[in-house]
Structures are given as C-alpha cells and as structure tokens.
C-alpha cells in the first residue's frame with residue numbers, strides 16, 4: 076500500500092542573518108495509513124519544525140516530501156493552502172479557535188475555503204456531524220469562552236476533521252490541558268484512529284505518547300529512535316483508573 | 332468563486348466587533364453627512380438666490396444716476412447726475428423694445444397713520460413699475476398716468492407698512508401722511524419678502540415719481556430709471572440703445588449714468604452662492620478623506636490585533652486573495668454603511684438647519700449617490716494597504732503571534 080507520508084532527507088535551516096539554525100538535519104520517514112504516531116523530544120529539538128513541514132505550513136530547505144503520493148515540496152503558497160485545506164487537519168496547543176465565533180461557525184470555517192461549493196445547509200450538517208463525533212453537538216452555539224479547555228480542543232478537532240483529511244496533525248494538543256482532560260482528548264484521537272484516520276502528534280510527555288501506536292524521538296533535528304508502542308494505554312481504561320484515583324484522594328483527604 | 336463566502340466571512344467578522352465597527356464608520360459618517368448637508372444647503376441657497384433674482388422682474392435693465400466706473404472715482408448711486416424724467420420719456424419713445432419704463436426717485440421718510448408712525452422707504456415710480464417688477468396688488472389698484480401728470484397725493488403700500496400702521500383693518504381708501512402731507516392709499520402690494528441684500532421689499536410706499544419730486548423728496552433729478560426689455564435676447568440691444576440715446580442726449584459730455592442689467596446681478600449672486608458651496612464642499616470632502624484615513628488606521632490596528640485569526644485562516648486553507656478580499660470587503664462595508672448613515676444624517680441635518688433658519692434646502696440625488704459611492708471607494712482605497720498587509724502574513728508567524 077502507498078504510504079500517506081514519505082519524507083526523504085528533509086533539512087530545514089533557519090537563516091536569521093548572523094547565525095544559521097539547522098532545526099531539521101536529514102529526516103527520512105514513512106507513515107502508513109492508519110498510523111498513530113507521537114513525536115517526542117526535548118524543547119528545541121525540532122519537533123514543531125518537522126510538524127510544520129508535514130503540515131505544508133513551512134517548506135523544507137532541501138529534501139522531498141510526498142503526501143498521498145504527490146510531491147508537495149515545491150508547491151507555491153496558495154497550492155499549499157489547498158493541500159492544507161483538503162488533505163490535512165490541524166490541532167494546536169493553544170486551540171486557535173476564532174473568539175466571539177460559535178463552535179459551529181468555527182467548525183464550518185475550513186469548508187468556507189474549500190474548492191467545492193457547499194450550501195449553507197450542507198455546511199451546517201457537516202459541521203454538526205463533526206461536532207457530534209467529538210461529543211459536542213449540544214454545545215454548537217457556544218462561544219469558545221463559554222467552553223472548557225478540553226471542550227475547546229474538541230471543537231478544534233472537529234474543525235480539523237470536517238474536510239475529511241488524510242492526516243491529522245497535532246502539535247502538543249494536550250499541552251494546555253490537565254491530565255484528565257488530556258486523556259479525554261486522547262480518547263477522541265484513539266476513536267478517530269480506530270475509524271482509520273492517520274494521526275501525528277507532538278508531545279514531550281511519555282505518558283501521553285503511550286496512547287499512540289508508534290513513538291519517534293527527535294534530538295537535534297534527527298530522528299534518533301523509532302519504535303512501536305508495546306503496552307499501549309487505552310483512554311477509556313485510563314479515564315476510569317484516573318477517576319478512581321481521584322475519588323480515593325478525596326476520601327483520604329476527608330479522613331485526614 | 333468563493334467571493335460569496337468571503338463576503339459572508341467579512342460580515343461575520345464585523346459582527347464580532349460591533350463597537351469597533353461603529354467607531355470606524357464614524358469618521359465616514361461625519362464626512363458624508365457634512366458633504367450632503369453642505370451640498371443641499373448650498374443648493375437651497377442657490378435656489379433662493381434665483382427666486383430673489385426672479386423677484387426683481389423679468390428682463391429688467393436699470394439706469395443708475397452717476398458713473399460707477401469713470402477713473403476709479405465713484406459717485407454714490409443717485410448722488411450727482413442729471414438723470415431726468417425727460418430721459419425716461421425719450422427711452423420709452425425712441426426704443427421700441429423698451430416695453431416698459433419707470434422713472435425712479437428713492438427716499439426715506441417718516442410716515443403717520445392712525446396715530447402710529449413708521450420710518451420707511453418712499454419711492455416715486457411711473458405707472459409701469461409693477462409691470463416691470465412683476466409685482467401684483469393684493470387689494471385696490473395702481474395709480475394712473477393721470478395721477479402722475481397731476482402730481483397726485485396717492486400711493487400704494489407694501490405689506491409691512493400695512494402691518495405697522497393698519498394693524499386691524501383694510502388700508503385701501505385710508506390716508507397716511509408722508510412728511511405731513513396726506514396721501515390716499517389706492518392699493519396694497521402682495522408680499523415679496525427679502526431681496527438679495529437682505530432688505531424687506533414690502534417695507535415700502537410707492538407714489539407717482541412726480542409727487543415724490545415735487546412734494547416728498549423735493550429733488551429735481553431721478554435716482555434711476557427701470558426699463559423692461561421685450562425679451563431676454565433683446566437685453567443687450569436695448570442696453571446699448573439706451574447708452575447711445577443717453578450719451579447723445581448729453582451731447583458728448585462725460586457720461587453720468589450707468590446701465591446695469593438684472594442678469595449680471597443674478598450671475599454675481601449665483602456665483603457667490605456657488606463659490607461658498609464649493610469651498611464648504613471642499614472642506615467636507617477633506618473631512619471625508621480624513622475619515623478614510625481613519626478607516627485605514629483602524630483596519631491596520633485590526634490586522635495586527637487579528638494576526639492570530641489570519642494565521643488560523645491561512646493554516647486551514649485560505650489563499651492570500653481570500654484574506655485580502657475579506658479585509659477589503661470589511662473596509663468597504665464599514666465605509667459604505669458609514670456612508671449610508673452619513674447620507675441619512677446629512678439629510679436630517681440639512682432639514683433641521685433649514686427648519687431652524689427658514690432656509691430652503693434641496694438634497695440633489697447625485698449627492699446621495701456620490702456620498703454612497705464615494706465612501707465605498709474610500710473603503711477600497713484606504714482598505715487596500717491593510718488588506719494586502721494581512722494577506723502577506725506567514726501562517727506560522729501569525730499563529731505564534733500573542
């Protein structure tokens with residue numbers, strides 16, 4: 076089967092005038108359909124740069140990037156915008172929802188920039204369906220400031236899904252969330268992955284990475300480790316365990 | 332195309348920032364309102380001037396005693412000079428296209444009636460006077476040639492004089508005293524209002540010019556002669572004929588009269604009104620441009636403030652063009668709506684001012700379209716720079732923006 080993503084010797088050098096920062100120095104990587112990958116590494120190791128390359132937000136200084144069999148490394152600004160719109164979905168650490176805009180309208184946004192025209196009714200139906208997948212259909216008319224962090228991130232996931240992307244890219248999606256909400260969001264990812272969506276996620280927490288199927292470790296712009304996760308965490312189970320632990324903490328707190 | 336959804340996006344974005352939208356529109360609102368108000372008031376002023384000029388009568392030529400142009404020395408109107416009733420009679424006789432002629436003697440006097448007194452303008456005229464001035468009588472009749480020949484103690488009076496001396500009754504048939512000489516009132520003139528110079532045209536007593544010369548002003552010469560030409564086309568001809576005739580009658584002496592026509596007067600007055608409108612209009616247009624710069628300013632602030640929003644849009648697939656058009660449409664809607672509100676406000680303003688000051692105003696349709704179109708255009712012009720600035724942002728940088 077043809078891989079969804081093929082990176083061949085990708086380099087990215089930031090030219091900041093005096094010094095050149097070599098953020099990615101020769102990454103070769105193949106991602107198959109249905110994978111769920113965590114990219115780990117310390118701060119400044121080049122994870123975000125790699126993600127931006129995968130997300131067609133940034134262009135590599137050298138190397139080849141095939142997305143769904145198409146070479147996207149030489150595309151222009153607007154062509155890359157179309158790729159992002161049609162084939163990729165983004166989830167950010169800071170949610171990046173439009174403020175003073177309802178959840179539904181936020182989810183509709185990628186469709187407004189699509190090539191194929193949809194009626195207002197189709198827009199709404201598809202957005203509602205995406206919100207339903209993340210369990211927030213009932214909150215469609217809420218504004219971001221009326222939603223919790225976890226809920227906002229779920230709206231962002233719905234937005235990333237609405238155009239049926241090939242790959243879902245998430246740069247530290249749980250970075251702003253507490254443990255329990257993080258597990259909830261990972262549960263959504265696992266559910267989506269079970270339905271066949273390819274997910275690449277950046278995290279620097281080992282616990283979070285254990286929810287994925289494959290872990291990559293990046294150091295100084297190079298992939299230094301690439302392994303399948305053996306004893307994978309399942310969100311539904313972890314959530315129960317977390318709830319028990321919380322209850323226990325409360326009880327002991329009471330006694331003491 | 333996706334311009335429709337871009338419109339939709341722009342409207343959503345404006346709705347999200349209502350207060351800022353209103354404040355941005357304010358500059359345009361004020362500018363357009365000023366333009367509309369000034370143009371309509373100026374238009375009204377022009378219409379008023381035209382009406383006043385028309386109230387002077389049709390195709391009227393005035394021969395004023397005294398030379399206003401010789402060697403920079405100006406003798407006062409009606410001062411030195413030898414314009415005589417015979418000149419007037421000669422004009423009527425010799426120039427066929429001078430269809431009406433009225434010798435004129437101007438004076439001010441204290442008048443009395445009913446134990447009330449009033450200081451007013453007493454003018455001596457010929458019987459053609461009302462014809463020339465296109466002035467009708469409300470009541471009674473004009474004095475006749477017979478009255479002129481017999482130096483009759485008769486008069487007709489303006490509305491203001493009636494109001495002052497005969498507050499509760501019919502003036503026709505009554506007597507009023509001019510410099511203590513009793514004059515019988517034959518008729519009352521219809522109200523004519525103020526003239527171009529702000530004088531009350533109804534504050535007047537008209538007597539035969541012979542009576543004025545012999546009994547009231549005791550002058551031997553006329554102040555002026557009013558002549559009506561048979562048609563507008565004949566004005567120049569008649570004017571020239573009068574000049575020739577009077578010069579000939581003075582057998583080569585330095586001319587001591589000036590011939591003016593009503594069209595010159597009208598042109599001067601209209602030109603003044605036009606100049607005022609133009610000047611104020613320019614001031615208003617400048618304020619509109621300032622409003623446009625305000626739009627640009629706020630749009631620039633808005634682009635900076637919404638950098639992250641732009642980053643989000645770019646990251647999920649917006650093209651440069653989508654962003655540019657979104658901000659352009661926002662600017663256009665802002666200034667276009669501002670323009671529409673401005674038109675309404677300007678119309679209200681001019682109506683209000685008209686009502687308070689008793690002016691005539693009329694809002695020309697072109698100024699409404701110019702106001703709306705101009706403000707939308709300003710939106711495009713001043714929105715373009717911020718919009719293209721927004722569209723050139725780098726999505727990664729924009730997303731990272733705090």
Ligand SMILES: Nc1ncnc2c1ncn2[C@@H]1O[C@H](COP(=O)(O)OP(=O)(O)O)[C@@H](O)[C@H]1O
Pocket residue numbers: 089090091096097098116117118119120121122123124125
């Ligand atoms: N726009 C940029 N200009 C210059 N240097 C950059 C830029 N973005 C990232 N870098 C540098 O590239 C390296 C990798 O950064 P990044 O990919 O953000 O790391 P990570 O996400 O793993 O923390 C760092 O040294 C960082 O300082």
Ligand SMILES: [Mg+2]
Pocket residue numbers: 122123124
């Ligand atoms: Mg990072």
